[in-house]
Amino acid sequence: MTVILSKDSIEYRQAPAHCTMCTGPLWPPFIFWLVQGQLCLCRTCIENSGKGLMADLVQARAIIDLQSLYPDHTLERQHLPTWIRNLKGGDGEQ
Secondary structure (H helix, E strand, O other): OEEEOOOOOHHHHHOOOEOOOOOOEOOOOEEEEEOOOEEEEOHHHHHHHHHHHHHHHHHHHHHHHHHHHOOOOOOOOOOHHHHHHHHOOOOOOO
16 A cells, blocks of 8 residues: 655556446545555545544454454454443443
């Protein structure tokens, strides 16, 4: 994976002209990833979906690592208030 920072870079000249997600034009900075095809994310798509995509990738990787050790286990991402309520016994009271 490469973050293209300049139109002068070799990677910029190798990258396609359009974003994989929105088909909009690519201009630096953008992400270019060659893995069994191409994934290119424009600055707008990075801005709009970066946090969700990164959180999903981190969660998926954690589940894969956990299941390699304990095949019958999984992880579920919870919002912090839900996690705190569950930690306190379900009703939110101490």
